[in-house]
Amino acid sequence: MSEKKEYWRWKEYRWHDESLDWHDAEIISAGVDIGSVSSQAVVMLDGRLYAYSNQRTGYDSPESARKAIDWAMEGTGLTLDRIHYTVGTGYGRVNVPFADKAITEIACHARGGNFMYGPTVRTILDMGGQDCKAIRCDERGKVEAFLMNDKCAAGTGRGMEVFADLLSIPIEKVGELSLSVEEEPEPVSSTCVIFAKSEASALLREGWPKNKVLAAYCAAMAHRVVTLLERIEVKKDFAITGGIAKNSGVVKRLEQELGLESLKSRYDPQIAGAVGAALFAQVLETKRRKG
Amino acid sequence: MVTAGIDIGAKTVKVVLAEAGRVLGKSLVLAGLDSAAATERAFDQALTAAGLKRDQVGRLMATGTGRKGCHLTAAQITEVGAAARGMTHLLPSCRTVIDVGAEEGRTVRCDGQGKVIDFAFNEKCAAGAGAFAEGMARALEVPLEELGPLALKSQQAVPMNAQCAVFAESEVVTLIHNKTPRADIARAVLDAIASRIISMVRKVGFEKDVALIGGVALNPGFVAAMQRGLELELHVPADPEYVGALGAALAAADAGPTAGRSSGQEAQA
Numbered sequence: 284m285s286e287k288k289e290y291w292r293w294k295e296y297r298w299h300d301e302s303l304d305w306h307d308a309e310i311i312s313a314g315v316d317i318g319s320v321s322s323q324a325v326v327m328l329d330g331r332l333y334a335y336s337n338q339r340t341g342y343d344s345p346e347s348a349r350k351a352i353d354w355a356m357e358g359t360g361l362t363l364d365r366i367h368y369t370v371g372t373g374y375g376r377v378n379v380p381f382a383d384k385a386i387t388e389i390a391c392h393a394r395g396g397n398f399m400y401g402p403t404v405r406t407i408l409d410m411g412g413q414d415c416k417a418i419r420c421d422e423r424g425k426v427e428a429f430l431m432n433d434k435c436a437a438g439t440g441r442g443m444e445v446f447a448d449l450l451s452i453p454i455e456k457v458g459e460l461s462l463s464v465e466e467e468p469e470p471v472s473s474t475c476v477i478f479a480k481s482e483a484s485a486l487l488r489e490g491w492p493k494n495k496v497l498a499a500y501c502a503a504m505a506h507r508v509v510t511l512l513e514r515i516e517v518k519k520d521f522a523i524t525g526g527i528a529k530n531s532g533v534v535k536r537l538e539q540e541l542g543l544e545s546l547k548s549r550y551d552p553q554i555a556g557a558v559g560a561a562l563f564a565q566v567l568e569t570k571r572r573k574g
Numbered sequence: 575m576v577t578a579g580i581d582i583g584a585k586t587v588k589v590v591l592a593e594a595g596r597v598l599g600k601s602l603v604l605a606g607l608d609s610a611a612a613t614e615r616a617f618d619q620a621l622t623a624a625g626l627k628r629d630q631v632g633r634l635m636a637t638g639t640g641r642k643g644c645h646l647t648a649a650q651i652t653e654v655g656a657a658a659r660g661m662t663h664l665l666p667s668c669r670t671v672i673d674v675g676a677e678e679g680r681t682v683r684c685d686g687q688g689k690v691i692d693f694a695f696n697e698k699c700a701a702g703a704g705a706f707a708e709g710m711a712r713a714l715e716v717p718l719e720e721l722g723p724l725a726l727k728s729q730q731a732v733p734m735n736a737q738c739a740v741f742a743e744s745e746v747v748t749l750i751h752n753k754t755p756r757a758d759i760a761r762a763v764l765d766a767i768a769s770r771i772i773s774m775v776r777k778v779g780f781e782k783d784v785a786l787i788g789g790v791a792l793n794p795g796f797v798a799a800m801q802r803g804l805e806l807e808l809h810v811p812a813d814p815e816y817v818g819a820l821g822a823a824l825a826a827a828d829a830g831p832t833a834g835r836s837s838g839q840e841a842q843a
Contacts, residue, residue, distance in 0.1 A: 436739075436741055442740060473698075478700060481584075
């Protein structure tokens with residue numbers, strides 16, 4: 284094998300709140316979001332965020348699900364049999380063998396977005412690995428309307444990975460670097476990631492620095508997503524979830540084009556779906572106990 | 575009078591030299607970074623093949639995505655117009671031309687004189703163009719030329735869910751992991767491009783005879799997929815990638831004496 288560096292490969296990680304003890308919890312609920320590119324597991328104690336993990340989805344969805352939850356619980360002493368209720372979500376949600384129920388990622392993102400960004404959120408843009416969803420919800424995080432693009436890589440994390448690789452820039456650095464241009468270039472004209480890639484290669488050969496090429500691509504991506512958002516009509520407040528929410532180059536340009544700032548959360552925007560699933564699990568377990 | 579048709583495509587530059595409807599010489603060169611240099615090379619090679627000098631060429635006409643940047647002539651004909659003109663010359667009974675290039679797919683309906691009646695094209699998405707086959711051949715680790723022959727060995731149709739070339743690449747990798755025979759994957763790839771093209775063809779409608787041109791028509795697996803999908807025999811000319819350049823060369827001869835400076839009669843087609 285060659286030692287080619289994988290610039291698209293983002294850092295996987297886990298976290299748990301050491302100030303909480305799961306032994307004290309009445310209800311331990313979990314949400315597992317198996318996306319096409321990344322998988323997250325979230326554990327909640329009586330509706331409070333306790334632990335989570337975020338990693339790349341493998342070829343085997345059930346295995347990815349198991350790895351995600353195991354990693355979230357790592358070092359906490361908590362085991363799967365102690366979790367009272369688990370909800371699976373994401374495109375691989377039916378492949379979470381230990382889940383009690385599967386709920387769509389649209390519902391989970393709305394619910395999780397409500398928790399992470401507060402009840403004022405009315406529009407959530409979820410920019411995932413292989414799809415992009417614009418969701419409108421009410422003050423309780425219930426879905427009112429949504430639109431989705433899952434046919435085309437333009438405007439998805441996968442498209443950004445292709446660019447990180449093309450330019451040999453670690454994907455986590457793309458946003459910051461793209462904002463370091465002195466003057467904003469024209470966005471690349473191609474919608475299609477494949478064609479945008481050829482366009483970018485041509486620009487590089489013309490002598491464009493990498494940050495300028497990235498700026499042109501981030502702007503094109505932002506524009507592409509704004510057209511989806513405009514079709515659903517953006518209502519304040521607005522929040523972005525999913526991996527691309529961590530790319531300031533896309534987020535800033537998107538906010539600029541929309542003329543609207545997005546809310547920020549102290550939690551990782553990539554776990555919104557799993558948070559929503561864990562919140563549903565909490566409610567479902569409460570209902571189950573009531574009979 | 576000898577005329578030259580110059581087709582500046584996304585990937586290659588084609589030049590055809592013709593006189594009285596007969597091809598005297600032709601050449602194809604990779605467009606690369608500098609399409610002007612590629613055009614010069616293709617023109618010189620075609621001249622050598624025809625045994626001609628530049629001053630013996632009476633008129634030039636450009637076509638293709640890069641036609642506006644052609645430094646040799648301002649005379650232009652659209653890809654759609656050139657495809658219709660070239661193909662009806664080769665096959666007078668042709669009424670529909672399907673042209674699939676590296677980054678674009680087109681369908682053109684025309685009359686017996688090669689006049690364009692209706693057309694549609696896709697230039698926004700790689701899913702209906704040669705670039706898709708190229709990406710998938712890479713994922714399958716087979717040379718592009720072998721993708722078609724490989725697909726013809728397929729024993730069964732496997733569905734391809736992804737439309738987008740980026741997503742399809744991951745799907746091809748998953749299919750390889752699942753031990754799907756490579757021939758079946760190759761067929762699925764070509765079926766996928768064909769289905770994109772066919773939905774465009776059906777939107778515009780088609781009338782016999784139907785011809786298939788452009789570089790992707792050199793792929794026998796793609797031709798088979800198109801014929802299966804359209805349930806129709808397609809005419810594939812001997813050099814399908816040169817038909818646009820031929821059409822431009824013929825249009826140059828058709829055009830009036832001022833054509834060298836105007837933008838060509840069918841430029842707005």
